[in-house]
Amino acid sequence: MIRTLPSSKTYKIGYTIFIALFYVFLFAPLIVTCVLAFNNSNFPTLPWKGFTLDWFFANNGQRVGVFEDSDLLSSMYISFETGFYVSVMSLIVGTMGAFLFVQEKFRFKGALYFLALAPLVIPGVILGISILLSSTIAGGFVDQHFGIDIPFLRPSFSLVVLGQFSFITTFVVLVVSAKLKKFDGTLEEAALNLGASRFDVIRLITLPYLKPALIGSFIVSFLMSFGNFNTTLFLVGSDTTLPIDLYSRIRDGSTPVLNAVSFLLIFGTSLLAVFNLIYNNVKNKE
Amino acid sequence: MSKIKWGFYIFLIPVLLWLFLLIVFPHIDLFVNSFRSQNNLGDSIWSLANYKAFFSDSVYWYTFVRTAVYSILVTFLTFIVTFPVAFYITKVVSVKFSGFLALLLLMPFWVGELVSVYGWMILLRESGIINFFLLKMGIIDTPLKMLYNDISMIIGLVYMSMLFMIVPIMSSLEGMDDSLIEAASDLGASKFTIIRKIVIPHAAPGIVSGSIVVFMLVLGDYLTPDLLGGKNALWFTEQIYNEFIASFNWNEGAAFGFLLLALSTSIIWLALKITNQSFEKAVS
Numbered sequence: 001m002i003r004t005l006p007s008s009k010t011y012k013i014g015y016t017i018f019i020a021l022f023y024v025f026l027f028a029p030l031i032v033t034c035v036l037a038f039n040n041s042n043f044p045t046l047p048w049k050g051f052t053l054d055w056f057f058a059n060n061g062q063r064v065g066v067f068e069d070s071d072l073l074s075s076m077y078i079s080f081e082t083g084f085y086v087s088v089m090s091l092i093v094g095t096m097g098a099f100l101f102v103q104e105k106f107r108f109k110g111a112l113y114f115l116a117l118a119p120l121v122i123p124g125v126i127l128g129i130s131i132l133l134s135s136t137i138a139g140g141f142v143d144q145h146f147g148i149d150i151p152f153l154r155p156s157f158s159l160v161v162l163g164q165f166s167f168i169t170t171f172v173v174l175v176v177s178a179k180l181k182k183f184d185g186t187l188e189e190a191a192l193n194l195g196a197s198r199f200d201v202i203r204l205i206t207l208p209y210l211k212p213a214l215i216g217s218f219i220v221s222f223l224m225s226f227g228n229f230n231t232t233l234f235l236v237g238s239d240t241t242l243p244i245d246l247y248s249r250i251r252d253g254s255t256p257v258l259n260a261v262s263f264l265l266i267f268g269t270s271l272l273a274v275f276n277l278i279y280n281n282v283k284n285k286e
Numbered sequence: 287m288s289k290i291k292w293g294f295y296i297f298l299i300p301v302l303l304w305l306f307l308l309i310v311f312p313h314i315d316l317f318v319n320s321f322r323s324q325n326n327l328g329d330s331i332w333s334l335a336n337y338k339a340f341f342s343d344s345v346y347w348y349t350f351v352r353t354a355v356y357s358i359l360v361t362f363l364t365f366i367v368t369f370p371v372a373f374y375i376t377k378v379v380s381v382k383f384s385g386f387l388a389l390l391l392l393m394p395f396w397v398g399e400l401v402s403v404y405g406w407m408i409l410l411r412e413s414g415i416i417n418f419f420l421l422k423m424g425i426i427d428t429p430l431k432m433l434y435n436d437i438s439m440i441i442g443l444v445y446m447s448m449l450f451m452i453v454p455i456m457s458s459l460e461g462m463d464d465s466l467i468e469a470a471s472d473l474g475a476s477k478f479t480i481i482r483k484i485v486i487p488h489a490a491p492g493i494v495s496g497s498i499v500v501f502m503l504v505l506g507d508y509l510t511p512d513l514l515g516g517k518n519a520l521w522f523t524e525q526i527y528n529e530f531i532a533s534f535n536w537n538e539g540a541a542f543g544f545l546l547l548a549l550s551t552s553i554i555w556l557a558l559k560i561t562n563q564s565f566e567k568a569v570s
Contacts, residue, residue, distance in 0.1 A: 002377045002467050011477075019374050022367070023390065025445070029405025030393060032415050036408065044408055046418045093304050096297040104294060115305045117566065120499065121554055122309075122547065123506015125523045129530055129543050130312035137315055166308035198293050227398025229509045230523075234530065243400045250404060250513060259408075262401045269396040277389060 030266055037259035044256045055260040066260045075245035076261075078157065079226050082241055086164045087221035091214060093165075094172025099202070101173065102180045117174075119167035128234030131163050156237035163235045164225045171224065172217045179213035180206075219276060223269065313547075320541035336541035346525060346542075353522040354549055356436075357505040360443045361497050364451045367444060369493075372455040373485065377464065388456065395449045403442055403513050410438050410514075434516025442514040443504050450503060451496035458492030459485075494561050495568040498554050505550050522546055 036044045040052035042062075059068035066072055100106075101113050119127065132155065139153030152158035183206065191201045207214075229243045236244050242261070249258060323335040340346045371391075375384050394402045409415050410432040417429040432438055462485075470480050486493075511521035526546065529539030558565060 002464055003380070004464060004468060005471055015370070015374065015378070018370060022371050023387075026390065026394065026448075029402055029409055029445075030397065032408055033401065033405040043413065045411075045413050046415055093300045097301045097304075100294075100297050100301060104297075106294070106298075112301070112305065113566065115309060116301070118309060121502050121550060121565075122313075123502060123523070123550060125506050125508055125526055126316070126543050126547050127312075129526060129539060130316040131308060132530070133319055133536060133540060134312040134315035137319075162308060166304065169304055223396055223398075227400065229398075229400055230507060233508065233527070243398065246400050246404070247509070247513075250400075250407070254404070254407070258404060262397070262404060265401055266393075266397050270393070273389060273392065273396060 033259050033262045034266055037256060037263040039256060042255065044254055044259050055256045064257065066257060066264065069257065072242075072245065072257070072261060075240050075242045078239050079242040082157070082161055082164065083222040083225040085161045086168055086225040087218050089161070089165050090169040090172045090221045091218050094169045094217070095176050095210070095214065097169070097173040098176035098180050102177045116170060119170040122167070124167070124228070124230030125234070127167060128163060128231040131159070131166065131231075132234045135159060135162075154237065155235050157239045159235040159237070160232050160239075160241065163231045164228050167231070168221045168224050172221060175217045175220075176210060176213050179210055183209055215279075216276070219272065223272075316540050316543055316547075319537055320544045323537050336538045337545075339538060340541060340545065349520045349522050349525055350545065350549070352520055353505060353546075354553070356440070356443075357501055358553075360440055360447065360504045361451075361501045363440065364444050364447045364500050365493065365497065368448050368452040368496075369455060369489075372452050372459060372489075372492075376456050376459040377467075391449055391452055394445065399446050399507075399509055402445060403510055406438070406442050406445065406514060407433060410441075433514065435518065436515070439511055439515035439519055442510040443507065446507070446510060447500040447504060450499045454492040454496040454499075455489050456492070458489045462488040490561065491563065491568070494557065494563050498557065498568055501553065501557075502550055505546065 033044075036046075037055055038051050038053070039046075039048055040050040040054065041047075054063045054065060056065045057067055058065045097116055101109065101116070135153040139150055142148055142150055142153075187205055187209075188201050191205055192198070196204070227243060228241075229247065232241055232244060240248075246258060246261065249255075320336055321332055321334065322330050323333045325331050325333075340350075375387050379387060407414070411417075412429045412431060412433070414433070416432065417426075420426045421429065466484055466488075467480055470484055475483070506523060508521070508523040508527060511519040512524060515521065522542070523546070526539050526542045529535045529542060554565075558568060
């Protein structure tokens with residue numbers, strides 16, 4: 001049943017088959033999507049009609065590849081930009097939150113912590129509509145009373161960044177505080193006793209200790225932002241992010257260009273995963 | 287002393303801005319606006335009209351209940367599918383492979399919900415891969431309609447939720463001492479008894495936190511029901527989307543949003559009560 005206990009052969013085989021089926025289930029959609037990105041056919045399905053790179057590089061009347069499609073490239077760029085801003089902001093505010101909740105004592109800390117965790121149980125669609133609603137109200141109010149039009153309070157790039165930031169920060173708070181709780185407080189005390197200021201202690205001792213958690217949460221924040229759909233849908237303006245762009249293309253009828261984009265995403269994130277794995281292995285060996 | 291206080295506020299203010307400007311105030315706005323509507327003259331007034339509309343139209347009602355029931359079903363199915371896998375990775379497979387197998391689980395999350403949903407569409411549609419092979423092998427004569435029904439929607443929802451269930455279960459199983467299972471087995475307990483009396487109770491905190499996150503994600507998902515469920519999905523988030531984007535009736539949409547939020551909060555609260563867990567513990 002477990003590593004140290006013997007089990008009957010049928011049980012072992014049955015269990016292994018279940019696990020194998022599970023991994024087939026897990027990877028079937030991804031592998032099929034990748035393979036069909038190279039099929040020389042106008043529809044993303046079988047039969048196999050030969051290998052082609054048209055869906056990446058072609059630009060003739062019938063086929064436009066990913067790298068020649070300026071709309072796709074621009075929505076990809078916007079997603080990168082969004083992901084970058086969201087992860088930087090979430091990392092900074094989330095780490096500040098983690099320090100507050102783990103190391104400080106203040107009134108209403110419990111209530112504030114509860115609020116900080118709340119986005120985990122607020123559906124993404126609700127976050128989207130409530131931020132849309134309140135920013136529109138705020139924008140209308142400013143416009144009416146001061147005659148100033150604030151463009152970023154309308155559905156726009158910055159509103160998308162704020163919307164994603166609002167729940168991704170919670171995730172950073174959780175990851176960083178978990179790491180911070182394991183931190184040996186005597187190190188900080190020693191440094192303080194030796195005359196270091198609070199900020200020096202954080203900069204020279206605590207942050208280097210947190211570095212792996214910070215890098216990890218930056219990567220995951222970026223991916224959460226890059227793939228986000230449900231919140232973004234309500235806040236997006238004319239600068240569409242990649243998931244929103246792909247969604248409208250899928251609804252219009254799919255072409256293998258979508259497979260090519262998916263292939264790039266799957267390939268890119270696999271590289272990132274391998275990089276992360278190697279980085280952690282090196283860290284562990286040190 | 288005053289120096290430390292100063293530093294404290296530098297940390298506190300951004301966190302307060304985040305929580306109040308982006309979480310608290312928007313939800314107050316949502317709540318307030320759900321009680322506003324326009325009278326015959328087009329002026330905005332206080333009213334219960336939005337909630338009345340919800341309760342008087344059976345389509346809204348039906349969709350709401352259906353979404354809740356299906357979300358619970360998907361959460362349960364996700365548990366059934368992932369629990370043996372979590373046990374396998376933490377307790378059965380040799381330690382050499384467990385890290386790799388766990389890493390593979392992250393793939394669907396890393397590539398994003400949209401790519402996975404698209405993959406399922408390619409597999410399941412009438413001209414899709416599964417039908418292609420079934421036809422090739424002569425098992426069927428005409429393509430099966432596997433996309434745009436409840437089953438394809440459930441498959442997609444389970445698929446995108448698995449990771450969020452399996453990770454917390456794995457972390458509670460990792461903290462469990464193997465010798466408990468060995469002892470029970472030595473004393474003659476059957477596998478079923480061991481799982482029911484020892485493994486499940488130890489994994490309970492992980493199961494509860496996984497279920498909460500999965501339930502919330504499924505209930506509030508728009509993408510998967512819309513693309514895999516098709517016109518028959520009848521998912522409540524679609525009603526919210528329709529009110530906001532298509533009909534431009536934001537007050538009605540706010541009421542729907544608030545009802546969905548109330549539903550998710552009360553079911554999660556109930557689950558925590560029944561299993562005797564605290565919210566802070568369950569999610570962290």
